[in-house]
Amino acid sequence: xxxxxxxxxxxxxxxxxxxxxxxxxxxxxxxxxxxxxxxxxxxxxxxxxxxxxxxxxxxxxxxxxxxxxxxxxxxxxxxxxxxxxxxxxxxxxxxxxxxxxxxxxxxxxxxxxxxxxxxxxxxxxxxxxxxxxxxxxxxxxxxxxxxxxxxxxxxxxxxxxxxxxxxxxxxxxxxxxxxxxxxxxxxxxxxxxxxxxxxxxxxxxxxxxxxxxxxxxxxxxxxxxxxxxxxxxxxxxxxxxxxxxxxxxxxxxxxxxxxxxxxxxxxxxxxxxxxxxxxxxxxxxxxxxxxxxxxxxxxxxxxxxxxxxxxxxxxxxxxxxxxxxx
Amino acid sequence: xxxxxxxxxxxxxxxxxxxxxxxxxxxxxxxxxxxxxxxxxxxxxxxxxxxxxxxxxxxxxxxxxxxxxxxxxxxxxxxxxxxxxxxxxxxxxxxxxxxxxxxxxxxxxxxxxxxxxxxxxxxxxxxxxxxxxxxxxxxxxxxxxxxxxxxxxxxxxxxxxxxxxxxxxxxxxxxxxxxxxxxxxxxxxxxxxxxxxxxxxxxxxxxxxxxxxxxxxxxxxxxxxxxxxxxxxxxxxxxxx
Ligand SMILES: [Zn+2]
Numbered sequence: 001x002x003x004x005x006x007x008x009x010x011x012x013x014x015x016x017x018x019x020x021x022x023x024x025x026x027x028x029x030x031x032x033x034x035x036x037x038x039x040x041x042x043x044x045x046x047x048x049x050x051x052x053x054x055x056x057x058x059x060x061x062x063x064x065x066x067x068x069x070x071x072x073x074x075x076x077x078x079x080x081x082x083x084x085x086x087x088x089x090x091x092x093x094x095x096x097x098x099x100x101x102x103x104x105x106x107x108x109x110x111x112x113x114x115x116x117x118x119x120x121x122x123x124x125x126x127x128x129x130x131x132x133x134x135x136x137x138x139x140x141x142x143x144x145x146x147x148x149x150x151x152x153x154x155x156x157x158x159x160x161x162x163x164x165x166x167x168x169x170x171x172x173x174x175x176x177x178x179x180x181x182x183x184x185x186x187x188x189x190x191x192x193x194x195x196x197x198x199x200x201x202x203x204x205x206x207x208x209x210x211x212x213x214x215x216x217x218x219x220x221x222x223x224x225x226x227x228x229x230x231x232x233x234x235x236x237x238x239x240x241x242x243x244x245x246x247x248x249x250x251x252x253x254x255x256x257x258x259x260x261x262x263x264x265x266x267x268x269x270x271x272x273x274x275x276x277x278x279x280x281x282x283x284x285x286x287x288x289x290x291x292x293x294x295x296x297x298x299x300x301x302x303x304x305x306x307x308x309x310x311x312x313x314x315x316x317x318x319x320x321x322x323x324x325x326x
Numbered sequence: 327x328x329x330x331x332x333x334x335x336x337x338x339x340x341x342x343x344x345x346x347x348x349x350x351x352x353x354x355x356x357x358x359x360x361x362x363x364x365x366x367x368x369x370x371x372x373x374x375x376x377x378x379x380x381x382x383x384x385x386x387x388x389x390x391x392x393x394x395x396x397x398x399x400x401x402x403x404x405x406x407x408x409x410x411x412x413x414x415x416x417x418x419x420x421x422x423x424x425x426x427x428x429x430x431x432x433x434x435x436x437x438x439x440x441x442x443x444x445x446x447x448x449x450x451x452x453x454x455x456x457x458x459x460x461x462x463x464x465x466x467x468x469x470x471x472x473x474x475x476x477x478x479x480x481x482x483x484x485x486x487x488x489x490x491x492x493x494x495x496x497x498x499x500x501x502x503x504x505x506x507x508x509x510x511x512x513x514x515x516x517x518x519x520x521x522x523x524x525x526x527x528x529x530x531x532x533x534x535x536x537x538x539x540x541x542x543x544x545x546x547x548x549x550x551x552x553x554x555x556x557x558x559x560x561x562x563x564x565x566x567x
Contacts, residue, residue, distance in 0.1 A: 166434060166478040175397050177390050177431040209551050210470060222427045222470050224388065246557075248550035 006287060007260060008294070011280060012050045014265030015041045018277055019054070034077040035066050039089035040281035042096055046305045047284045049296050051096075060099045063090050071126075072107035083125045084115055088137035092304060095144050095312075105145055112138050113150045120155030121173065131172045132163055136185035140302060143192045143314060157195050160186045168203030169221075180211055180220040180233040187237045191301045191316045201241050208238050209246035216251030217270065227269045228259050228279045231286025236300035239289055240318045249290035249321060256283045291321035372403040387419060387426045397432070409445065412436050417458070424462040427471035434478055455479050460495055467499060473508045480516065486524045489516050507548050514540045514558065534562050 018041060030037065038059060045053050065078045066086065073082030074090035087108065094100050115123045115138065122134040135156055142148045163170045163186060169178025170186035183204070190196050211218040211234045217226025218234045231252060238244045258271045259279070266275030267283035288298040297306035301316050309315050376399050382392040400406050413436050419429035437455070440446035459479060462472040480492060493516050500509040517533045517540075541559050545552040 165431065167474050172390075172394065175435055176394050177428055179390065206554070207474075209554050212550050221388075221390075222474065223425045243554075245553040246551060251550060 004257065006048075006257060006284070006292065006294075007262065007265065008048045008050070010262075010265035011260075011267070011284070012045065012048060012053050012265075014261075014275070015045060015277065015280065016053055031077045032080070035063065035074060035086040035093075036076065036089045037277050038062065039093050040277045042093055043298075043303060044277070044281040044284045046096065047288045047296050047298050049294075056097055056099075059093065060097055060102060063093050064102055066090065071111055072104070073111040074108075081125060082111060084112065084122060084134045084137045085124060087112065088141045091141045091144055092302070096304060096308065100145075105147075109142065109145060109147045109150050112141055116151055116156070120152060120157075120159035122156075132160065132170060132182050132189075133172065133185050135159065136189045139189045139192050144302070144312075148193070153193055156189070157193060157198060160189060161198050164198070164200065166203075168200045168205075168207045178207065178221060180208070180218070180230050180237070183208070183237045184233040187240050188301050191240050191318070192314075194316075196240070199241070201243075205238065205241050205243040205246055208234050208241075208243070212247045212252065216248065216253075216255035218247070218252065225270070226255065228256055228267055228286070229269065229282040231256055232282035232289075232300075232303070235286050235289045236303070239300045239320050240316070242317070242319045244289065244319065244321050252290060253287060253292060256287055259283065289320045291323045293324045293326045295323070297323070369404045372399055375399055376403070383419070387423060388428050390428060393428050393432060397435075409436055409440050413440070420458075420462070424466055425469050425471050427474065430471055430475040434475065452479065456492075463496075463499060467503050467506045467508060470508060473512055476512065477515065480519075482519075484519065484523075486520065486527060489520050489524075492516055493520075505547055507544065510540050510544050510547075514544070518558075518562070537562055 018037070042051070042054065042059070045051050063074070066074045066076065066080070067090075068075045068080070068082035071082035073084070073087040075082050076086040080086070091103070091108070094103055112122075115125070115134070117123060117130060119130075120135075121130045121132065122138045123130050124134045138151060139148070139156065142151055159174070160170065162174045163172075163176070163182070165171060165178045167178050169180075170182045171177050171179060172182050176182070187196070187199060187204075190198050210222070211220070211230060213219060213226045215226055217228070218230040219226045220230050220233065234247070235244065238246060255271075256267065259268045259273070259275075260266070261268065261275045264275065266277070267280045268275045269279050284295065285298050285303060288295040289300055297320065298304070299306040299309040299315065300318050300320070302309050302314070306315070376396070379392050379396045379399065382389060383396070386392070400412065413433065416429045416433035416436065419426050420433065437446070437451065441448040441451070456479060459472060459476050462469070463476070466472070476492075480488065493513060496509050496512055496516070500506060500513065503509060514537050517537050520528050521530050521533050521537075538559060541555045541562075545555045548555075
């Protein structure tokens with residue numbers, strides 16, 4: 001079944017209804033991602049030009065209810081321990097809602113900086129799991145707060161350099177296989193830190209272009225299934241490298257559109273599967289980057305509205321495809 | 327403990343992390359009866375986990391959490407298996423399925439460490455790798471894992487002799503498989519290397535013309551990436567005038 005257009009009103013409604021879900025089981029299953037989910041919902045609404053569809057005051061109150069006062073960071077849910085993933089989402093939401101005045105900036109900066117390891121990478125929390133995703137969360141958050149000088153940038157860049165593989169991609173830690181999501185976090189961090197020279201741009205753009213499958217969808221590494229969320233991981237890195245033309249955007253657009261749920265709204269990982277807010281966010285984000293008509297520009301480095309990032313003076317040299325006319 | 331959870335949710339990363347944390351915190355403890363090694367407990371626990379990971383990789387050979395965890399065990403275990411044992415493990419994985427890029431990836435890392443430590447003669451072992459990869463290429467020329475590994479093996483500082491030999495191996499394969507995108511793509515890559523590194527020793531004009539023809543054919547059989555092929559064409563033009 002092919003669906004020719006993005007059903008914006010239906011997706012907006014889908015996101016609005018997420019907060020009202022009385023499905024107890026799903027509610028508890030996703031508690032460890034709640035704050036991230038609010039960010040995904042808000043980012044998707046911004047891309048679709050309906051930021052106001054979720055109540056600003058309620059959202060800010062929810063974010064602040066996730067503050068872990070002992071640690072000085074945000075948990076994914078009230079009473080959860082602070083983690084770098086949820087702290088990054090909280091800061092992104094507060095920036096998008098122009099509510100940074102609610103934040104104890106020195107404390108949260110201290111929390112983030114304290115998670116940097118001697119190797120340069122960041123741990124997600126005090127349990128010490130390390131991952132280049134956490135490094136990106138730290139770089140993204142500190143940059144939004146204008147506090148990059150509070151981390152050891154040189155060491156972080158060296159860590160990323162050591163994660164680079166011979167295929168041009170990056171893994172989750174030193175020695176790990178290249179994966180498109182890890183490519184996004186490493187390339188995004190390097191872009192924010194103005195150190196894209198660390199990328200082997202030719203090899204990496206080759207590897208990224210080979211993520212596109214015959215269906216038009218993108219996969220995360222060789223010989224794996226295509227998935228809508230890779231539309232963002234692959235496209236963001238390609239647009240930062242200024243090589244977005246290396247994939248067939250028409251075919252990708254039809255793949256993403258075919259993963260919409262035409263009745264309940266939302267976008268799934270691939271056609272026919274259950275929708276969720278994560279894939280709705282990264283599907284619309286991918287559509288925005290390849291110039292799908294009627295969408296707002298998205299900054300691929302921060303995965304936030306481009307206008308906002310530009311106003312903050314943080315825009316880097318990425319290039320998206322020109323917005324098509326309806 | 328976490329084993330049941332790992333079987334039902336092999337991709338949930340925090341379960342792996344919890345397991346990692348538990349193992350790191352195993353006390354050294356007394357040596358088991360008949361052994362003098364105070365690391366005995368640790369060795370036994372890590373060994374058991376290595377076995378668990380191997381079972382998981384038998385079921386899902388591309389699970390990168392399991393591969394990551396395997397690398398982690400090998401870096402932490404008090405008495406690690408010999409690197410050549412790990413090399414044999416990757417080979418067994420590869421031979422059972424040439425498309426297992428995770429195993430190729432792991433193999434490249436092990437080889438690099440064996441070469442740099444002097445435990446394996448680099449040039450001899452590279453020749454063996456070329457034999458293995460040629461087999462793989464001929465078995466399934468459509469499998470990109472093989473071609474990515476081949477590109478790594480050739481590297482950036484190959485001799486003219488190796489480049490020309492590999493170009494001829496791939497050209498023979500192309501004759502059998504005239505529409506193989508990966509043959510065409512790789513030929514362009516290695517011919518460009520010849521032009522760039524051995525400009526004065528090769529017929530650069532003829533190679534450039536050959537690349538042009540190959541790129542035109544690529545744009546036709548792989549239109550999704552035609553813009554990339556066009557980019558390479560214009561780089562060829564700028565380079566050689
Ligand atoms: Zn996905």
